[in-house]
Amino acid sequence: MERLRKHIEEITPLSDEEFEHIKTFFTLRKVRKHQYLIQEGDAVGYEYVVLGGIFKLFYLDGEGKEYIVQFARVNWWMCDYNAYFFKGKATLNAVCMEEGEVLCLTLQGREKLSADYHKMEHFFRVKLTNGYAALQRRITSLLSSTPQERYREFSELYPNLIQEIPKKYIAEYLGVSRETLSRLYSNGK
Amino acid sequence: MERLRKHIEEITPLSDEEFEHIKTFFTLRKVRKHQYLIQEGDAVGYEYVVLGGIFKLFYLDGEGKEYIVQFARVNWWMCDYNAYFFKGKATLNAVCMEEGEVLCLTLQGREKLSADYHKMEHFFRVKLTNGYAALQRRITSLLSSTPQERYREFSELYPNLIQEIPKKYIAEYLGVSRETLSRLYSNGK
DNA sequence: CGCGCGATTGAGTAATTTCAAATCTAGTGG
DNA sequence: CCACTAGATTTGAAATTACTCAATCGCGCG
Numbered sequence: 001m002e003r004l005r006k007h008i009e010e011i012t013p014l015s016d017e018e019f020e021h022i023k024t025f026f027t028l029r030k031v032r033k034h035q036y037l038i039q040e041g042d043a044v045g046y047e048y049v050v051l052g053g054i055f056k057l058f059y060l061d062g063e064g065k066e067y068i069v070q071f072a073r074v075n076w077w078m079c080d081y082n083a084y085f086f087k088g089k090a091t092l093n094a095v096c097m098e099e100g101e102v103l104c105l106t107l108q109g110r111e112k113l114s115a116d117y118h119k120m121e122h123f124f125r126v127k128l129t130n131g132y133a134a135l136q137r138r139i140t141s142l143l144s145s146t147p148q149e150r151y152r153e154f155s156e157l158y159p160n161l162i163q164e165i166p167k168k169y170i171a172e173y174l175g176v177s178r179e180t181l182s183r184l185y186s187n188g189k
Numbered sequence: 190m191e192r193l194r195k196h197i198e199e200i201t202p203l204s205d206e207e208f209e210h211i212k213t214f215f216t217l218r219k220v221r222k223h224q225y226l227i228q229e230g231d232a233v234g235y236e237y238v239v240l241g242g243i244f245k246l247f248y249l250d251g252e253g254k255e256y257i258v259q260f261a262r263v264n265w266w267m268c269d270y271n272a273y274f275f276k277g278k279a280t281l282n283a284v285c286m287e288e289g290e291v292l293c294l295t296l297q298g299r300e301k302l303s304a305d306y307h308k309m310e311h312f313f314r315v316k317l318t319n320g321y322a323a324l325q326r327r328i329t330s331l332l333s334s335t336p337q338e339r340y341r342e343f344s345e346l347y348p349n350l351i352q353e354i355p356k357k358y359i360a361e362y363l364g365v366s367r368e369t370l371s372r373l374y375s376n377g378k
Numbered sequence: 379c380g381c382g383c384g385a386t387t388g389a390g391t392a393a394t395t396t397c398a399a400a401t402c403t404a405g406t407g408g
Numbered sequence: 409c410c411a412c413t414a415g416a417t418t419t420g421a422a423a424t425t426a427c428t429c430a431a432t433c434g435c436g437c438g
Contacts, residue, residue: 067332128317135324
């Protein structure tokens, strides 16, 4: 929980009292490799803050192919936000790739925290701001960059991830087949 | 300005007094066709709420090809948020496609409103929430759907836009060439 | 009438995908 | 320590798809 406090305080300071109350909205959950946090078709009860481990958020098409919308590591938030915010069924899946821990927050929890604490509303707004800007960049990249460029951008943005996860998942994130990705950095870069 | 009030009050009610103060942060600007609101390389001083007209937000690559990140019509917000929030130079451009009006808000204005009015912080959070969910969906679509499917999704989401703007811009939004888009709905569906 | 812009069509080209097979690697149990 | 296996990566070749380039068509407007 101390890590959560630090995370929030990167954006807004909290008194001990406030944090004591705020933290009651979060529940800790240990997650093992291959475990699902979100499963398509189900209701999405929680969003997750990653405390440790590596997770992927992905869409599964009719033929069983995966498309990775997002990776998540420590201090990243992760959810199928369309299903979560609008109380629908998930179309995305979230799975643990490397054992770790997450904090779970319900939508009521988020809204209650936001309503009761201007600070927390501010915190969520800033997080969304950053997230929105990042997604805008990702869309620009998907539209305008070649697979080579996207691979380079990715490796600059997440240099450590490249080492730690199978490359086929990076291919699924970049939107190319694993064979193509493999050829990209064998055939002259 | 009455339209702005309605727009905000879709999310949170305001007293006359509050609105009188809030509206002083916005400045009205009439925009003619082909006019730029954001130009790559420049600092991004404002974000824009569209009151009328049609706008496009796009990236221009080295060869002069356009990639449309977003269209914007009434009540849509529009900005190069990476440059705006992080005070960098714009990499995107925003241009008027159909004459209209926008309200301009500076980053200081946004932050001041958010700090002074919990309500406004809430308003911005909710808008960002919706926007984030929409971008997450767009990314999923860009990764997993064929151009045909993306075209169908687009026409379901924005049935009116299809009629009102040249199809080549829709191609730039979907990430295909205009020729390919043209063949999509002539050749069987 | 003719210009200009957008849309369409055709043909050839380039890039990526798909399918299949071979290779490599890390972890397991003997 | 070695052999074995499952998963990941690489490689090759064929098929598919979208792109580019060029020409034509259609329409609104001066």
